[in-house]
Amino acid sequence: MTTPTRDAVSLGAKSPVMSSDLIVQVPAGTPATEKTMAEAIREALAEEMERDPRVFLLGEDIGKHGGAFGVTRTLFDRFGPERVRNTPISENSIVGAATGAALVGMRPVAEIMFVDFSGLAMDQIANQAAKLHLMTGGQARVPWVLRMPQGGGAGKSTAAQHSQSLEVWYAHIPGLKVLLPSTPYDAKGLLKAAIRDDNPVIFLEHKLLYSFKGLVPEEEYVLPIGKCDVKREGSDVTVVASGYMVWHAMAVAQLLEPEGVSVEVVDVRTVSPLDEETIGASTRKTGRLLVVAEASRSYGPTGEWAMVAMEQAFDYLKAPIQRLAGRFSPVPFADSLENGMWPTTADVVGAIHNLMQY
Amino acid sequence: MDWRIKRPEEDVAVEVYIPKMSDHMESGRVLRWYFQEGDSVQRGEVLFEIETDKAIGEIQAEADGILRGIRAAEGDEVQVGEPVAWILAEGEALPAQSTSQPAAAPVVEPSVAPQPAPSAPKMNAESGAVRATPAARKLARELGVDLRQVSGSGPEGAIRDEDVRKAASAGAGQEAGEGAVFEPFTTVQRLAGQRLTKSVHDAPHFFLRVKIDAGSLLAQMERARDRVHALTGEQISLTALLARGVAFALQKHPRMNAEVEADGLRLLPSVNLGIAADTPAGLVVPVIHGIDRLSLAEITLKLRELQRKARDGRLAPQDLEGGSFTLSNLGMFGIDEFQAIINPPQVAILAVGKLAEEPFRQEDGSVGWVSRFSVSLSADHRAVDGASAARFLTDLKQILEEPGGLIADIEEEGSLS
Numbered sequence: 001m002t003t004p005t006r007d008a009v010s011l012g013a014k015s016p017v018m019s020s021d022l023i024v025q026v027p028a029g030t031p032a033t034e035k036t037m038a039e040a041i042r043e044a045l046a047e048e049m050e051r052d053p054r055v056f057l058l059g060e061d062i063g064k065h066g067g068a069f070g071v072t073r074t075l076f077d078r079f080g081p082e083r084v085r086n087t088p089i090s091e092n093s094i095v096g097a098a099t100g101a102a103l104v105g106m107r108p109v110a111e112i113m114f115v116d117f118s119g120l121a122m123d124q125i126a127n128q129a130a131k132l133h134l135m136t137g138g139q140a141r142v143p144w145v146l147r148m149p150q151g152g153g154a155g156k157s158t159a160a161q162h163s164q165s166l167e168v169w170y171a172h173i174p175g176l177k178v179l180l181p182s183t184p185y186d187a188k189g190l191l192k193a194a195i196r197d198d199n200p201v202i203f204l205e206h207k208l209l210y211s212f213k214g215l216v217p218e219e220e221y222v223l224p225i226g227k228c229d230v231k232r233e234g235s236d237v238t239v240v241a242s243g244y245m246v247w248h249a250m251a252v253a254q255l256l257e258p259e260g261v262s263v264e265v266v267d268v269r270t271v272s273p274l275d276e277e278t279i280g281a282s283t284r285k286t287g288r289l290l291v292v293a294e295a296s297r298s299y300g301p302t303g304e305w306a307m308v309a310m311e312q313a314f315d316y317l318k319a320p321i322q323r324l325a326g327r328f329s330p331v332p333f334a335d336s337l338e339n340g341m342w343p344t345t346a347d348v349v350g351a352i353h354n355l356m357q358y
Numbered sequence: 359m360d361w362r363i364k365r366p367e368e369d370v371a372v373e374v375y376i377p378k379m380s381d382h383m384e385s386g387r388v389l390r391w392y393f394q395e396g397d398s399v400q401r402g403e404v405l406f407e408i409e410t411d412k413a414i415g416e417i418q419a420e421a422d423g424i425l426r427g428i429r430a431a432e433g434d435e436v437q438v439g440e441p442v443a444w445i446l447a448e449g450e451a452l453p454a455q456s457t458s459q460p461a462a463a464p465v466v467e468p469s470v471a472p473q474p475a476p477s478a479p480k481m482n483a484e485s486g487a488v489r490a491t492p493a494a495r496k497l498a499r500e501l502g503v504d505l506r507q508v509s510g511s512g513p514e515g516a517i518r519d520e521d522v523r524k525a526a527s528a529g530a531g532q533e534a535g536e537g538a539v540f541e542p543f544t545t546v547q548r549l550a551g552q553r554l555t556k557s558v559h560d561a562p563h564f565f566l567r568v569k570i571d572a573g574s575l576l577a578q579m580e581r582a583r584d585r586v587h588a589l590t591g592e593q594i595s596l597t598a599l600l601a602r603g604v605a606f607a608l609q610k611h612p613r614m615n616a617e618v619e620a621d622g623l624r625l626l627p628s629v630n631l632g633i634a635a636d637t638p639a640g641l642v643v644p645v646i647h648g649i650d651r652l653s654l655a656e657i658t659l660k661l662r663e664l665q666r667k668a669r670d671g672r673l674a675p676q677d678l679e680g681g682s683f684t685l686s687n688l689g690m691f692g693i694d695e696f697q698a699i700i701n702p703p704q705v706a707i708l709a710v711g712k713l714a715e716e717p718f719r720q721e722d723g724s725v726g727w728v729s730r731f732s733v734s735l736s737a738d739h740r741a742v743d744g745a746s747a748a749r750f751l752t753d754l755k756q757i758l759e760e761p762g763g764l765i766a767d768i769e770e771e772g773s774l775s
Contacts, residue, residue, distance in 0.1 A: 287493050
């Protein structure tokens with residue numbers, strides 16, 4: 001990890017720009033509209049509520065107000081107070097109510113305003129919802145989705161209690177599926193799959209990505225849970241990333257292309273269950289692996305991905321696996337310090353250069 | 359390192375030698391003396407450090423006494439067996455041979471140290487830790503490259519897979535020149551190589567050669583040609599006649615038609631003759647099982663069938679198994695004669711050279727011409743001795759030079775059983 005100034009110093013005018021052109025997932029000619037990730041999520045919720053009367057929403061300020069990040073805006077007017085339910089500030093009860101409703105056949109989609117607050121509901125999530133299907137010998141099902149914004153970002157200054165990336169809290173619990181989309185297309189397709197899944201799904205939304213735009217098809221589609229997505233094919237280096245870091249990887253892949261470095265980007269859009277085969281296959285193909293995540297380095301997802309690569313591709317590794325991850329520190333409030341918390345595009349460039357030494 | 363010199367016990371004038379510490383060691387360099395001229399030493403004390411091409415070791419005193427007559431200084435290279443000093447009793451004079459060369463190098467064997475050596479030996483080789491990527495290690499295993507011999511071009515000298523690839527082609531290139539390509543053995547080649555190496559190593563080969571006059575054989579072959587063709591639709595071949603001749607000879611010499619086992623010879627009830635064949639995929643040895651019970655026509659048919667299968671790579675495992683003796687013919691390549699390696703666990707193999715016109719002295723003293731070929735028998739001396747093998751070869755020679763019996767069944771019956 002380096003200071004944020006490295007972006008400017010080492011890359012200068014070549015510093016990559018985050019643009020929706022970086023990730024194109026809809027083939028040319030397919031009817032599609034550009035939407036933000038927030039809009040894509042809203043569309044998924046609305047479509048599933050239209051499709052299935054058992055689907056309803058609950059959470060803090062999600063009604064008239066439309067949620068802290070505006071994701072559920074318009075849905076209250078469209079579906080009414082029965083299906084878009086405001087709750088008190090009571091995370092444990094939100095999840096407990098969702099679990100109870102799910103057990104009796106509803107398909108609740110609950111929102112926790114920040115993933116950081118989900119600790120309050122941890123018993124409901126980890127000890128109740130995650131385990132009921134197994135403990136009842138498959139008789140009970142808990143088909144809820146827990147939507148939670150997470151992550152930090154330069155300039156947002158949401159500080160230590162509103163900026164964490166906590167996917168491994170949930171990926172560590174058997175019985176939970178954990179999704180972390182990086183694009184509007186993925187967010188919509190994965191959320192629809194999550195709502196239709198018969199057991200609990202943790203759906204994490206990176207706050208910085210809410211405003212990112214991307215093409216979303218007019219036609220209905222559902223994406224598979226449990227698969228990585230190869231966002232870009234390459235032959236020299238594999239970058240395994242998730243969430244916001246996928247954009248860093250894509251930007252750097254484009255930046256390095258003229259230098260003759262061919263970068264493959266594997267998006268771990270399903271954090272759990274982890275698609276080990278795709279990580280293994282890509283690493284065997286390129287022989288060089290960089291793992292990038294915003295979550296804390298210690299015991300973070302990057303260590304897990306690197307181990308998977310070692311298990312699946314050891315004999316193919318041409319270079320030591322490189323890791324970029326969030327600093328192991330509470331996120332500071334000050335801009336200058338917050339900017340140093342997470343891997344930058346310059347860090348990705350540096351790590352790929354390290355790999356290409358071999 | 360504790361090296362003990364095995365030599366007769368002597369009361370006086372114990373020579374301090376450079377011992378032979380490995381098979382290939384010819385000399386050693388005295389690195390450092392721990393004692394000086396006139397020092398008293400005790401049996402087991404380290405006298406000096408020695409460096410060989412492989413390692414650094416220590417030489418211990420073989421007796422109590424006074425170190426005298428040191429004639430190798432630190433840094434001197436000394437031949438194995440040559441004395442570098444003597445250990446004498448109090449007041450004893452240096453022996454007369456202190457200026458002459460010793461007769462022979464003493465035999466040295468490493469022994470289990472009864473007590474720890476004063477200092478651990480320093481090995482000049484690296485500990486064996488090599489900095490290399492997993493991909494480079496895998497490639498090195500596949501290409502048979504020793505990573506310790508490869509220089510790495512990665513960070514801090516790490517060996518990359520590219521380095522291994524270069525080292526592999528450079529290693530092959532030392533003999534074959536620039537642009538050499540490494541071609542790994544196929545499984546068949548590797549297994550055959552292991553078998554034959556074991557044969558050369560385990561079976562004491564000896565070789566007998568005899569020239570066969572092929573005149574009658576060729577004449578009989580012509581006599582049988584039409585009949586064989588009528589019966590089989592195939593052309594008779596010299597190989598078929600040779601094979602039959604070998605089968606007849608083996609019937610008379612059952613010890614040649616056997617398998618060598620650790621403590622005996624297993625005589626086989628029928629002759630299963632392997633016939634070495636060159637194919638696009640390399641050497642194969644298809645077997646004509648029970649050839650001693652087959653007619654010439656049947657042998658011709660079977661031989662052609664196996665030759666076709668061999669050429670097309672369609673030989674089944676059972677076509678290749680159970681041979682009791684092998685016939686190898688390089689005559690078609692113009693080879694005059696050669697010696698073959700026994701195909702274990704068989705007792706012997708017969709190598710056949712090319713047919714050639716050779717001059718000979720006729721009874722009236724004039725020069726005539728005769729068609730001859732050479733056969734060389736390689737035999738395992740554990741199973742047969744020279745005289746037994748010679749009797750076999752003499753009988754074979756007679757069968758092939760008076761070959762009426764080889765085509766008798768064609769002449770008499772002319773039918774396939």
